[in-house]
Amino acid sequence: MRTGAEGPRRGRGRPAGGGDRAALILDAARQEFAAQGYDKASLRGIARAAGVDPALVHHYFDGKEELFVAAMQLPFNPAEVLPALFADADGPDEVAERMVRFILSIWRDADTRAPFLALLRSATGSETGAAMMRSFVAQALIARVAEHLPPAPDRELRLNLAVAHVIGVMLLRFVVQVEPIASADEEDVIGRMLPAISAYFRGA
């Protein structure tokens, strides 16, 4: 599978102008995602806005999620990283701990946090921003965590609550910077929130 990183890299190996066209597509994608939200934006519409053939979009980016990851400058592609992260996890408790540690590792660093903070900011600012974050949370994150948990009618609602908890902690620790959670030791924060997250992952 092609990654967001490989797309541009292969672009550089192509005839002169390939990089420019990839950049044109990324600019168009950012505008289309911001204007339409993730679900309504289409590769065809983005190609049209960039003034290129849809086949060229497919040549650089392996589908809409990879294009979104590249356009939003996300520091990883959830389609690759999350399945690998949870692959050999031994039950809900371990899936919970890996998710919490992974999200904290992304938010801990101002550079990798920035695109997610931008997503959160646009979600609080407009309905299309909210739609963009909604798609990301539901499809990129929650759907992939759900695959590693036993099916249950209330599984998605429990995962929504768990992810809400983790996002709230990222918000208070790194953005609002309320004390003492802003300065608390990371292992202390993880150890205190894991029981709640694990309980949501296990269900009743």
Next chain:
Amino acid sequence: MRTGAEGPRRGRGRPAGGGDRAALILDAARQEFAAQGYDKASLRGIARAAGVDPALVHHYFDGKEELFVAAMQLPFNPAEVLPALFADADGPDEVAERMVRFILSIWRDADTRAPFLALLRSATGSETGAAMMRSFVAQALIARVAEHLPPAPDRELRLNLAVAHVIGVMLLRFVVQVEPIASADEEDVIGRMLPAISAYFRGA
């Protein structure tokens, strides 16, 4: 104690021009809070920006928190509502449930949610916005909940985690509108999150 509602009401009973001066003060307060954050903004600085005597600010508003509540158009004054809300609560579980139900009742309604969403938006947008939300969360909410829980060295950190969880749920349910939590029955959401919130309120 004077309330945010009484301030303007008394203003209307005063000589012509009183309402205008209260409005001038509120405009200046909004600008000062946005530019300086809550902690750094002062009644004296707000009076200066409004071009009025500091005594007039004190005449209309009973201190900085009441002025903040009026300027941000918050639907209630935490200094009055929260002590009454928790006054006769019987232990940490009941304090937890009252807080969760109160916050949900505020966010459920788009009108009463709006000023808090504005606070959240400005927190994700700038450091002074973050400072404003930080003061509100720490002083208006967490400090007042803490008064009704047994003292413990980790009490504030546990309250930070509980409030983070609740804010995350408000964000996913009402702003990002992820399903199924956006459409879930309110009692179902409360019932599922209360064990986690109560555990944080009780401590180990």
